[in-house]
Amino acid sequence: MSVTFSLNGKPVTFDGPDDVPLLWAVREHFGLTGSKFGCGIGMCGACTMHLDGEAVRTCVMAVGHVRGRAVTTIEGLPTDETNPVHQAWNELDVPQCGYCQSGMIMATTSLLARNPNPTDQDIDQAITNLCRCATYIRIRAAIHAAARRA
Amino acid sequence: MSHHPSPVLLGRRRFLEVAAAFGAVLAVPLDAAIARRGEVAESELTDWIFIDQAGTVTLGLCQPEVGQGSYTVLPSILAEELDADWPAVAVRWVMGRDAYKIQFRNEKPSQKEGASTSTTKLYARLRTAGAAARIMLVSAAATRWGVPPGQCETRDGWVHNRVTGEKLAYGTLAPDAAKLPVPSDPPLKDRSAFRLIGKSLPRRDTAAKTNGSAIFGLDVTLPDMLNAAIRIAPAIGGWLVAVRNEAEVLKQPGVRHILKLDDAVIAVADRYWQAQRAIDLLDVVFSAGENGHLSTALIDNLAEAGLEAEIGVPALSQGDALKIIGQHPDRVIESRFSVPHLAHAAMEPMNATVHVQKDRVDVWGSIQSTDATVTAVAKICGMHEDQVHLHVGFLGGSFGGKIVPAFVAQAARAAKALGRPVKLIRTREMDIQHDHFRPNNKGRLRAVLDAEGYPLAVHARVCGQSLFATTRPNWLTKTPLGDYDESMVDGLYQQTYAIPNFHVDVIQTPLPIPVYFMRSVGSSAGVLFWESFITDLAHHAGIDQYAYRRHLLRNYPAGLRVLDAAAQAAGWDRPAGPDIARGIAFNTYFGRGGSFVSECAEVVELKRVGDRWKVARVVCAMDAGLVVNHNTFNAQIQGGIGFALTSALKSEITFRDGAAEQSNFVDYPLLSIAEMPEIVPVIVESDRPPQGAGEIMVAPLAPAISQALLHATGRRPDRMPFRAEWFQARA
Numbered sequence: 001m002s003v004t005f006s007l008n009g010k011p012v013t014f015d016g017p018d019d020v021p022l023l024w025a026v027r028e029h030f031g032l033t034g035s036k037f038g039c040g041i042g043m044c045g046a047c048t049m050h051l052d053g054e055a056v057r058t059c060v061m062a063v064g065h066v067r068g069r070a071v072t073t074i075e076g077l078p079t080d081e082t083n084p085v086h087q088a089w090n091e092l093d094v095p096q097c098g099y100c101q102s103g104m105i106m107a108t109t110s111l112l113a114r115n116p117n118p119t120d121q122d123i124d125q126a127i128t129n130l131c132r133c134a135t136y137i138r139i140r141a142a143i144h145a146a147a148r149r150a
Numbered sequence: 151m152s153h154h155p156s157p158v159l160l161g162r163r164r165f166l167e168v169a170a171a172f173g174a175v176l177a178v179p180l181d182a183a184i185a186r187r188g189e190v191a192e193s194e195l196t197d198w199i200f201i202d203q204a205g206t207v208t209l210g211l212c213q214p215e216v217g218q219g220s221y222t223v224l225p226s227i228l229a230e231e232l233d234a235d236w237p238a239v240a241v242r243w244v245m246g247r248d249a250y251k252i253q254f255r256n257e258k259p260s261q262k263e264g265a266s267t268s269t270t271k272l273y274a275r276l277r278t279a280g281a282a283a284r285i286m287l288v289s290a291a292a293t294r295w296g297v298p299p300g301q302c303e304t305r306d307g308w309v310h311n312r313v314t315g316e317k318l319a320y321g322t323l324a325p326d327a328a329k330l331p332v333p334s335d336p337p338l339k340d341r342s343a344f345r346l347i348g349k350s351l352p353r354r355d356t357a358a359k360t361n362g363s364a365i366f367g368l369d370v371t372l373p374d375m376l377n378a379a380i381r382i383a384p385a386i387g388g389w390l391v392a393v394r395n396e397a398e399v400l401k402q403p404g405v406r407h408i409l410k411l412d413d414a415v416i417a418v419a420d421r422y423w424q425a426q427r428a429i430d431l432l433d434v435v436f437s438a439g440e441n442g443h444l445s446t447a448l449i450d451n452l453a454e455a456g457l458e459a460e461i462g463v464p465a466l467s468q469g470d471a472l473k474i475i476g477q478h479p480d481r482v483i484e485s486r487f488s489v490p491h492l493a494h495a496a497m498e499p500m501n502a503t504v505h506v507q508k509d510r511v512d513v514w515g516s517i518q519s520t521d522a523t524v525t526a527v528a529k530i531c532g533m534h535e536d537q538v539h540l541h542v543g544f545l546g547g548s549f550g551g552k553i554v555p556a557f558v559a560q561a562a563r564a565a566k567a568l569g570r571p572v573k574l575i576r577t578r579e580m581d582i583q584h585d586h587f588r589p590n591n592k593g594r595l596r597a598v599l600d601a602e603g604y605p606l607a608v609h610a611r612v613c614g615q616s617l618f619a620t621t622r623p624n625w626l627t628k629t630p631l632g633d634y635d636e637s638m639v640d641g642l643y644q645q646t647y648a649i650p651n652f653h654v655d656v657i658q659t660p661l662p663i664p665v666y667f668m669r670s671v672g673s674s675a676g677v678l679f680w681e682s683f684i685t686d687l688a689h690h691a692g693i694d695q696y697a698y699r700r701h702l703l704r705n706y707p708a709g710l711r712v713l714d715a716a717a718q719a720a721g722w723d724r725p726a727g728p729d730i731a732r733g734i735a736f737n738t739y740f741g742r743g744g745s746f747v748s749e750c751a752e753v754v755e756l757k758r759v760g761d762r763w764k765v766a767r768v769v770c771a772m773d774a775g776l777v778v779n780h781n782t783f784n785a786q787i788q789g790g791i792g793f794a795l796t797s798a799l800k801s802e803i804t805f806r807d808g809a810a811e812q813s814n815f816v817d818y819p820l821l822s823i824a825e826m827p828e829i830v831p832v833i834v835e836s837d838r839p840p841q842g843a844g845e846i847m848v849a850p851l852a853p854a855i856s857q858a859l860l861h862a863t864g865r866r867p868d869r870m871p872f873r874a875e876w877f878q879a880r881a
């Protein structure tokens with residue numbers, strides 16, 4: 001009944017059942033609340049974290065699944081000039097309510113790691129996170145801006 | 151002018167008590183600086199401006215930040231007149247004073263956010279407060295220097311002596327300034343002198359919203375806090391009959407309490423995931439109550455019957471419309487439209503954290519209305535309203551959905567039962583299924599055209615559930631033929647088109663469904679009906695849609711200007727090309743109770759992509775008076791159009807067996823990035839003060855799409871949401 005994994009570069013141990021969603025383990029047991037709960041069924045992406053560098057939806061991922069692996073949350077990303085995504089998001093003032101934006105940034109960071117110069121079509125396919133404030137225009141512009149900066 | 155209650159250094163705990171007693175409760179820090187400032191004595195200049203000895207200028211914010219930018223825009227208005235050092239100011243949540251209340255129609259003033267009024271109603275008030283405080287600071291400086299105030303000028307948080315070149319910081323002057331009377335009618339800056347208003351300031355909350363540190367209601371964490379999950383009776387008005395396995399579920403790790411309400415069961419546990427698990431495990435029996443027969447078919451039948459009724463309650467009766475239409479049955483053009491109930495579906499599900507103590511209640515959460523929440527919580531906890539302290543952080547969207555404090559009331563009941571802080575989070579399913587919905591509506595429009603093809607007489611009939619009858623009966627308009635709800639005929643009964651004979655009437659179909667305002671509420675139906683009907687009339691007359699609307703707006707230059715701006719930016723005069731179809735729509739948005747008037751025209755371009763038409767580009771021209779912040783205004787246009795497009799293409803709440811059938815993004819889908827069109831904002835400059843902005847761009851979008859579809863496919867949709875097959879391109 002315990003799961004050890006790396007959270008933002010530090011080893012942590014979750015004491016509890018393996019099937020607790022990673023999102024709630026991280027939010028409630030490790031106090032990192034930057035990853036949000038939006039739907040609980042893997043549809044909106046508000047809960048996106050990186051698992052070994054890949055964007056994953058953690059409201060539907062059992063914490064047991066990440067045993068021994070590396071989880072990164074929004075709090076684990078740099079916010080200085082080494083992070084073009086964060087810079088672009090700030091430069092273009094992307095967020096409105098902001099609730100979806102941690103997930104958007106995590107999804108974008110993972111996209112750019114795979115595809116440093118995505119086309120609009122690539123973005124349409126890769127960014128399936130939802131934003132009720134519809135900040136999509138600035139999100140798209142920020143993804144392109146981040147790609148140019150990198 | 152009252153001082154800060156205690157001008158000595160207070161310990162943090164003592165400060166919180168004092169601040170709470172004076173209603174200046176610290177928010178869940180909207181700004182990290184606040185927590186530190188709590189240690190320092192402050193001087194209060196007006197209800198809005200607090201300056202501490204370290205020189206930090208803190209500006210009060212009474213309107214929740216739901217995404218619209220209030221956290222940036224409203225303080226910038228204060229800072230402008232105050233000549234504060236904008237990058238250095240702090241902002242904090244304030245409540246509990248008359249200065250923070252705004253009035254909607256005939257209601258008693260209250261503190262809340264809604265109806266596109268934050269900037270409209272507070273603009274003058276905030277400018278006056280900023281200017282008054284500036285004069286007080288100048289007087290204090292002039293006294294110290296022994297010079298006339300006219301020899302002083304202010305810049306970036308300093309008072310300068312024009313002659314000697316000396317300067318004094320606001321922080322130094324504030325204790326003296328706070329002792330002076332507040333000037334009641336201070337002169338305000340000329341627009342040409344603005345350095346913040348009318349510019350494009352970046353948002354103050356972007357950094358926190360991009361690094362995970364912004365605290366939303368969901369993120370509130372208190373010492374000793376428990377977590378709660380809820381299951382509500384699915385049917386509207388349903389009730390809880392039995393919980394069969396309570397003892398067994400209580401044995402689950404972390405589960406503390408199962409609370410049975412009349413219509414819901416709440417599980418309280420150490421962790422939220424444990425509480426939700428308990429809810430999932432509970433074997434609960436609900437009764438459908440008295441509305442088990444309620445279904446969308448029934449709702450539709452009721453509304454359709456209303457459309458056929460002999461007479462409705464007239465909301466507008468100008469000229470002789472009914473007679474003319476009755477006399478020319480062969481010339482009548484008729485169209486019908488339908489819109490469903492909608493859920494707000496803000497990205498952050500409704501949640502609240504409540505702590506009930508002997509003599510006070512503290513409430514945190516994603517809350518859009520301040521006073522209504524305080525009232526509801528006080529009642530549940532048996533306390534006076536001034537014992538309820540609300541702490542508002544960032545809201546993960548609201549769109550009107552988080553005004554009704556039902557979810558806060560549920561959290562309060564749990565907290566009262568447990569005696570410890572309890573955070574209650576609704577799942578997405580509970581959030582959607584138990585929302586207070588945007589009401590349904592059906593419209594039947596009839597017209598007789600004159601010899602030139604323009605409307606000679608129009609009869610618009612709207613029938614559906616009344617928002618006002620359900621939520622605010624005293625907002626209904628009384629007539630000899632009965633009461634009507636003006637929001638059901640928004641976009642129709644106040645007309646800027648020249649229609650010589652015009653009759654608008656309303657039939658309400660009472661339904662037990664909980665309803666509430668939602669971004670542009672009545673207009674999102676009324677303008678669809680009206681502008682789609684104008685499309686039909688122009689089409690019938692064989693007149694260009696833009697020219698037709700120009701003619702109808704001939705007596706209303708303010709609207710014409712905006713319509714022209716949109717058409718020009720869209721290149722309406724140029725042929726669209728074979729794979730493009732355009733539609734144009736216009737609306738004058740009258741703020742509730744005459745609070746403002748904004749103009750909006752939109753041109754939608756559909757583009758053929760393979761065998762489908764896609765909404766590719768939207769030109770949106772707006773006159774909403776002075777634009778305080780172009781950055782956030784532009785974001786509102788983009789977001790508002792995205793919101794409207796979601797409703798046009800996707801959103802529908804249907805009912806079966808008394809319950810809403812949709813519950814998550816699977817069956818209540820949202821727009822995706824791939825579906826977001828390009829948007830061309832066109833700001834039509836205006837001398838007027840700021841008018842409503844956040845809802846204005848919503849209404850014209852659907853009718854502009856529907857007109858473009860008429861051009862593209864020969865069919866015009868007559869109900870929302872527009873079905874996917876209507877976007878099928880003909881081979």
Ligand code: FES
Binds near residue numbers: 043044
């Ligand atoms: S909360 Fe995980 S995808 Fe929506």
Ligand code: FES
Binds near residue numbers: 132133217
């Ligand atoms: S910014 Fe509000 S949901 Fe995306």
